[in-house]
Amino acid sequence: MAFDVEKVRAQYPALSDGRSWLDAAGGTQVPQAVIDAVSDVLRRGVSNVGGTFESSERAGAVVAEARSAVADLTGAPAPECVVFGPSMTALTYRFAGVLAAGWQPGDEVVVTKLDHDSNVRPWVQHAQRAGATVRFAEFDPATGELPAERVVELIGERTRLVAVTAASNLLGSIPDVAAITRRAREAGAISYVDGVQHCPHAEVRVAELGADFYATSAYKWAGPHLAAVVAADPWSLEMLNPDKLLPAPDEIPARFELGTASFEALAGVTAAVEHLADLDPAATGDRRERLGTSRRAVVAHEEELASTLFGGLAELPHVRRIGAPSGKCTPIALFSVPGRSPQAVAEFLGERGVNVSFGHAYAWEAVDALGLGKEGAVRAALCHYTEAGDVRRLLGALAELA
Incomplete structure (x- = not known):
């Protein structure tokens, strides 16, 4: 059809x-289904997680369903790989604070001039505080394209992190992220990929991109104002220890999330993913399969x-x-x-x-x-x-x- x-x-x-x-x-x-999902949570009543009563258990289910939905949308291996936050910018600053721990003079960070500043400034600022060197990859102004070699040639044995966009929010160009992350992995560097503009226009598979971390914002794909950082595997999160309140959860991915979640927004995220999965009426199978068919359409x-x-x-x-x-x-x-x-x-x-x-x-x-x-x-x-x-x-x- x-x-x-x-x-x-x-x-x-x-x-x-x-x-x-x-x-x-x-x-x-946003579609009516997202509006209904958000309002339904508020209408029925929701309590904070951790309680032994129905409205609290409902909140826990909302969180779990949203993690599962975003994992399906991005091809993540497990819901435990999905960290939620108020925006991609806020989450990137959160991860920058953790990933930059241990950076020192002589270390290097690679960013690009094609990226949204949320995938540039947090890394630059933390590098400057650590005395690390920042290397900027230049794109071609005539075409708006970022050849992979312009990033790859900057990656060396002292590179600690490579930040690159999967699609420019200004020009739309799509770099060869897989080639860039492959070189980063060979050098022992972490890759952090901005997928905010990429995710709404692609069938996303984090493993194929090779990203250690992939960021996406739900309000760019018919959802509410909420963002997520998706890790390549749970181990990537297990190895990190972000600052948090002493009584706050220590398990992943909750240890990265500050404060109480917006349960209504998380319900909207799940509804948005379901909506995207059903955009092509010919789509069949489980949600990941339907997402694949609908994204291609x-x-x-x-x-x-x-x-x-x-x-x-x-x-x-x-x-x-x-x-x-x-x-x-x-x-x-x-x-x-x-x-x-x-x-x-x-x-x-x-x-x-x-x-x-x-x-x-x-x-x-x-x-x-x-x-x-x-x-x-x-x-x-x-x-x-x-x-x-x-x-x-x-x-x-x-x-x-x-």
């Missing part, structure tokens, strides 16, 4: 406003729309697309209109019913490398609920700016 985008869209209340929501890279909307749908978007932008002589990856990429287009500020262009499109983002998108090193300054550029990002009419609407509005 063909991917039925209209059936998918009908499940999203926010999309009924008639606008074209092309801001998915900054966060997606989504990727095909997005690639078709992205081809229309990229081709349409190329036909507008007054629009400059920034970075045009020739290889694999997620459905993102970064562009500018000479003579108009990114904010002015976004406001113009907004007045015509098109939601796009503008600015640096926290890809701080990338906008500098591209020479965009603090203003950045305009970003249009597609997702599974984008339809062809949304793309045509954007292109038509941009044509008016000629």
Whole structure:
């Protein structure tokens, strides 16, 4: 069966406003199933875990179900590999504090200029405190691509950590993460992969990526504002001892999670994964199998729309697309209109019913490398609920700016 985008869209209340929501890279909307799951937890009542009564046992079940769901989504070997936190940034700072223990002068950390700053600054700051050396891998400004060799050549015997994005949140380009993590493993370094922009647009298998740690944010794939770091195996977490309160749980993965969980948000995470698994009505089998089928259908749908978007932008002589990856990429287009500020262009499109983002998108090193300054550029990002009419609407509005 063909991917039925209209059936998918009908499940999203926010999309009924008639606008074209092309801001998915900054966060997606949520389907009714997620809204219901969140509200149901609050409606029925939930207590903290550890009690001997029903509402407490319900909370424990919500946490366990969410770990299992994210493990299925990312291909993790076990639910115990999934650590939850309020955001990818917060979790990365949490892990940076643990992984940087023992760094010293002479040690090296490799980061890239393609990454969102949440996978750059925590490592840079901890390296500076330890007196370790930071090495930046440069991407190609013309294509927006990061050749694996530009990262690999920086990895040496003193490299302690390699941080790399699985997909650029600014340009959409997808590096060869497996080649990078393979070299990191050979050097005895830990790899930390930002999958926030990658996870919504791929069939994720952490083992194939070779990542020791893979970060993802649920609000980028139709879930609530919650994030997770997924370890390659439980042993990776067992070997780490984060700072925590003395009476707080010491087992993994709970020892990494600070404070009481947002049980309603965790219920929304499970509902979002179930929703993603059922996007293709032809999907059968257990949840991992259904996710595989549905993710492949989504990727095909997005690639078709992205081809229309990229081709349409190329036909507008007054629009400059920034970075045009020739290889694999997620459905993102970064562009500018000479003579108009990114904010002015976004406001113009907004007045015509098109939601796009503008600015640096926290890809701080990338906008500098591209020479965009603090203003950045305009970003249009597609997702599974984008339809062809949304793309045509954007292109038509941009044509008016000629």
